[in-house]
Amino acid sequence: MKIDQPEIDLISAFFPSEESDQLMAALKTDVEWRQEPILIYGKKVMQPRLTAWYGDENASYRYSGIEMKPLPWIPALTLIRNRIQQQTGFEFNSVLLNQYRDGKDSMGWHRDNEPELGNSPVIASVSFGASRRFLFRKYCEHDQKMEIMLGHGSLLIMKGETQTYWEHSIPKMMRVTDARINLTFRWVRGRA
Ligand SMILES: O=C(O)CCC(=O)C(=O)O
Structure with a gap:
């Protein structure tokens, strides 16, 4: 059955503003940020953002041609994961972090449909820092679109x-000068 809306829940102030400030500062300094190359039409280019992958030891993941080996959980990530798990009832064994240094950093169109995520994955997306536009478009009908804003301390469940x-x-937002950090918590199962 096809659906005409993405199945999402958005809680704009999941983390209070002051706690969000503290978590953003901790993530900026404590996470091992890297700029990774990505393959686009067979060509290696640098991703327009910084990334990191944390999780349980067995939660390895292939992402856009890159094998992501998880780093062990750090206190800020454990705190955020526990809070989401307690409030939503969903469980997560890993998290992909993206840091958009300013509005020139971006992420292109994609689905989070890697085999490791299984069918109908639940993904919990937490954002800190600059508010950015988050766009959906239907995979088979690109003119069917939807847009939300993801602000400081928000939680989006997909x-x-x-x-x-x-x-x-x-998308890029050239007028944005501040950084944004996004965390997508996932449940990854090993490949057969
Ligand atoms: O930064 C975001 O909100 C999106 C991150 C994303 O699309 C992903 O991790 O797959």
Whole structure:
């Protein structure tokens, strides 16, 4: 069955503002940020953002041609994961972090549909820092679009068939000068 809306829940102030400031500062300094190369039409280019992958030891993940080996959990990530798990009832064994240094950094259209995520994955996306536009478009009908803003301390849950029928992206926003950190918590299972 096809759906006409992505299945999402958005809680704009999941983390209070002051706690969000502290978590943003801790993540900026404590996370091992890297700028990774990515393959686009067979060509290696640097990703327009910084990334990191944390999780349980067995939660390895292939992302856009890159094998991501998780780093062990650090206190700020454990705190955020526990809070989301307690409040939503969903469980997560890993998290992909993206740091957009300013509005020139971005993420292109994609679905989070890697085999390790299984069918109908639940993805919990937490954002800190600059508010950025988050776009959805239908995979098979690109003119069907939807847009939300993801602000400081927000939690977006994507579930159901969202990753089957919808792509998402973070477009550039040239007027944004501040950094934004996004965390997508996932449940990754080993490949057969
Ligand atoms: O930064 C965001 O909100 C999007 C991150 C994203 O699309 C992903 O991790 O797959």
